[in-house]
Amino acid sequence: GQSLEQPSEVTAVEGAIVQINCTYQTSGFYGLSWYQQHDGGAPTFLSYNALDGLEETGRFSSFLSRSDSYGYLLLQELQMKDSASYFCAVMDSNYQLIWGAGTKLIIKP
Amino acid sequence: EAGVVQSPRYKIIEKKQPVAFWCNPISGHNTLYWYRQNLGQGPELLIRYENEEAVDDSQLPKDRFSAERLKGVDSTLKIQPAELGDSAVYLCASSPRDREAFFGQGTRLTVV
Numbered sequence: 019g020q021s022l023e024q025p026s027e028v029t030a031v032e033g034a035i036v037q038i039n040c041t042y043q044t045s046g047f048y049g050l051s052w053y054q055q056h057d058g059g060a061p062t063f064l065s066y067n068a069l070d071g072l073e074e075t076g077r078f079s080s081f082l083s084r085s086d087s088y089g090y091l092l093l094q095e096l097q098m099k100d101s102a103s104y105f106c107a108v109m110d111s112n113y114q115l116i117w118g119a120g121t122k123l124i125i126k127p
Numbered sequence: 128e129a130g131v132v133q134s135p136r137y138k139i140i141e142k143k144q145p146v147a148f149w150c151n152p153i154s155g156h157n158t159l160y161w162y163r164q165n166l167g168q169g170p171e172l173l174i175r176y177e178n179e180e181a182v183d184d185s186q187l188p189k190d191r192f193s194a195e196r197l198k199g200v201d202s203t204l205k206i207q208p209a210e211l212g213d214s215a216v217y218l219c220a221s222s223p224r225d226r227e228a229f230f231g232q233g234t235r236l237t238v239v
Contacts, residue, residue: 117169
């Protein structure tokens with residue numbers, strides 16, 4: 019079956035750096051996406067990696083290694099507003115978006 | 128540019144009653160998704176449209192759920208009859224291409 023694994027919860031301190039990992043097992047692969055979702059809100063798109071390497075967008079970066087079926091989201095200079103759930107999602111060969119269960123990021127002052 | 132619009136935001140119904148959700152995607156987005164999300168879980172795809180064609184409805188419980196996308200723009204999702212286990216947030220999303228999806232605020236359904 020198809021699956022994505024990511025930690026259920028991560029805790030970090032304001033101003034620090036945190037990495038959220040995602041490993042996947044899917045039938046085919048077109049790309050790895052990351053979404054942020056605040057409590058009661060809708061998922062919002064953060065980044066997309068189709069090729070190996072690091073993509074940087076402001077304080078957020080996303081990395082992909084296709085040979086390891088692995089990616090991560092890196093958040094720098096953490097702010098309290100970054101407290102949210104973060105989902106990785108893989109586009110498989112059928113253009114179906116397969117979602118992980120999400121990682122709840124808790125930020126402490 | 129207006130985002131994805133969904134209505135209603137909240138709905139409480141008794142089991143066995145019908146319910147319908149409406150979605151207006153971002154203009155020009157050919158791909159439309161309906162997802163269901165339970166608390167603490169990721170979104171679960173119910174159906175995906177390319178224009179007016181349902182290209183992936185393998186996860187849609189067809190005995191009670193139905194969906195349509197009128198003229199390849201707005202879409203409705205219906206449940207009839209609703210069951211207690213249908214309580215969830217129903218999310219609509221649209222996409223101009225395959226790499227990213229833009230979500231509406233969702234409809235929180237409570238079946239009592």
